[in-house]
Amino acid sequence: VQLVESGGGLVQPGGSLRLSCAASGASFDVYTMGWIRQAPGKEREGVAVIDNIGTTIYADSVQGRFSISKENTKNTLYLQMNNLKPDDTAMYYCVATREYVYWRYRLQPLRYPYWGQGTQVTVSS
Numbered sequence: 001v002q003l004v005e006s007g008g009g010l011v012q013p014g015g016s017l018r019l020s021c022a023a024s025g026a027s028f029d030v031y032t033m034g035w036i037r038q039a040p041g042k043e044r045e046g047v048a049v050i051d052n053i054g055t056t057i058y059a060d061s062v063q064g065r066f067s068i069s070k071e072n073t074k075n076t077l078y079l080q081m082n083n084l085k086p087d088d089t090a091m092y093y094c095v096a097t098r099e100y101v102y103w104r105y106r107l108q109p110l111r112y113p114y115w116g117q118g119t120q121v122t123v124s125s
Contacts (some may be wrong), residue, residue, distance in 0.1 A: 001026040002112050003094045008119030015123070017086050021077040021094030021116060028075040032097050035068065035079045036109045037090035037121075046107025047092070048079060057106050061087070084123045091118040 007019040019035065034049030048058045048068035056068055067080040077094060095112035105111055 001028075001031065001096055001122075003096060003116035005092065005094045005116045005119040008092060008121045010122045010124065010125050011046060011084055013085060013123055016080070016082045017084065017121060019079040019081070019092055019094075019101075019119060019121075023075045023077065023094075023096065026098075028070075029072040032099075032101055033070065033077050033104065034095050034106070034112070035077075036093045036095050036112070036115075037088075038093070039057060039087075039090040042090075044093075044109040045090075046109060049106040050077070050102075051106075055103070057103060059107055081121070084121075086123050089121060089123050091120050093118045 001023055002025045004022045011017050030052050032051040035047040036044050036046050038044045050056045051067045065083045070077045094116040096114040098113045101111045
């Protein structure tokens with residue numbers, strides 16, 4: 001499967017952005033998909049994941065501010081990010097796997113063999 005992200009940019013603290021991930025090359029609805037981010041000098045961090053039946057999980061740092069969703073008919077994954085903070089500044093990657101991942105491990109980046117090229121999100125005044 002090929003993944004292409006869009007929607008990143010520069011936003012002020014407190015602002016919002018919506019990231020999109022267009023998937024092609026496979027049956028989109030059978031995948032567990034998510035967003036992983038990496039800030040300069042930091043390890044990759046799982047942000048949000050949605051499985052094939054719509055079950056979601058979020059990192060504590062974004063719970064209540066971010067929302068992950070998908071449109072199977074458009075083969076597109078979204079990440080709505082509200083009340084953005086400077087600590088949210090990172091490269092955001094769309095990821096996917098066809099394998100079942102136990103919920104406890106769904107935010108672990110190593111669970112995902114398919115990655116997009118990333119889209120940069122910068123939160124700054």
